Amino acid sequence: MREISTELITNTIAEMCIRANCNLNEDVYDALEKAKQKEQSQIGREILCQLTKNADIAQQNQVPICQDTGMAIIFMEIGQDVHIVGGLLQNAVNEGVRKGYEKGYLRKSVVQDPFLRVNTNDNTPAILYTNIVEGDKIDITVAPKGFGSENMSRVYMLKPSDGIEGAKKAILETVEQAGPNPCPPMVVGVGCGGSFEYSSYLAKKALLRPIGSHSDKEHIRDMEEELLQKMNNMGIGPQGLGGNTTVLAVNIESYATHIAGMPIAINISCHVTRHCHEII
Numbered sequence: 072m073r074e075i076s077t078e079l080i081t082n083t084i085a086e087m088c089i090r091a092n093c094n095l096n097e098d099v100y101d102a103l104e105k106a107k108q109k110e111q112s113q114i115g116r117e118i119l120c121q122l123t124k125n126a127d128i129a130q131q132n133q134v135p136i137c138q139d140t141g142m143a144i145i146f147m148e149i150g151q152d153v154h155i156v157g158g159l160l161q162n163a164v165n166e167g168v169r170k171g172y173e174k175g176y177l178r179k180s181v182v183q184d185p186f187l188r189v190n191t192n193d194n195t196p197a198i199l200y201t202n203i204v205e206g207d208k209i210d211i212t213v214a215p216k217g218f219g220s221e222n223m224s225r226v227y228m229l230k231p232s233d234g235i236e237g238a239k240k241a242i243l244e245t246v247e248q249a250g251p252n253p254c255p256p257m258v259v260g261v262g263c264g265g266s267f268e269y270s271s272y273l274a275k276k277a278l279l280r281p282i283g284s285h286s287d288k289e290h291i292r293d294m295e296e297e298l299l300q301k302m303n304n305m306g307i308g309p310q311g312l313g314g315n316t317t318v319l320a321v322n323i324e325s326y327a328t329h330i331a332g333m334p335i336a337i338n339i340s341c342h343v344t345r346h347c348h349e350i351i
Contacts, residue, residue, distance in 0.1 A: 077163035084167025089175035115314025141215030150206035220253035251311020274338035
């Protein structure tokens with residue numbers, strides 16, 4: 072049994088919050104660079120150049136890529152041979168978020184109550200997902216999620232008879248209705264199956280997949296490629312000002328579900344799609 076201290080977890084998450092908000096992931100940056108070569112709209116190309124320039128400035132000066140530094144979404148895969156010592160895991164995670172957002176001068180965007188709307192002033196509490204796996208390590212992903220794109224997300228409880236075509240229709244409808252609001256080019260995460268809430272979890276996890284990767288299920292891969300092409304033919308374009316670069320990737324995750332249902336969740340992310348990964 073390996074012991075991991077809550078202090079180590081806190082300090083790791085604090086630094087990850089800063090890194091995730093100030094450094095655009097390489098796969099996203101490369102996708103924006105490639106999009107410049109394919110974008111047919113002059114305005115679209117200029118905007119894509121501005122987006123990569125903005126990312127360069129953020130990395131060089133270690134300042135946030137976007138003023139919306141998001142709500143902290145934390146994914147943890149905890150080895151079953153790990154013993155966490157020094158306090159509660161949830162408290163350690165929230166302390167890490169608090170320290171990171173204060174040290175990094177990141178905007179605090181969390182309110183304590185959805186109706187009373189009083190800011191917590193430290194960006195806590197975080198959203199924490201844990202999964203027990205083999206081993207004696209903790210695999211941590213910090214994914215700050217801005218709500219310009221989060222607000223454009225949807226869950227559909229489709230009938231099994233709607234089939235794959237019904238799912239495609241729902242996904243395309245969501246992106247078309249989102250239009251310029253999520254600060255395109257977007258990354259679209261889709262969760263198919265499970266239950267009402269699990270499909271949303273799958274959609275969120277799908278956003279963490281590297282751009283350019285595909286499902287190992289052939290019918291899902293075909294769906295990803297078809298939807299990407301159709302979305303980029305919508306003409307929304309970079310920042311909604313027209314062009315053929317509306318979406319950088321469509322990542323679909325699927326899971327078993329009930330015979331009577333077909334949940335489909337679409338979680339949209341902006342062109343930043345921040346996440347940081349660390350193993351302790």
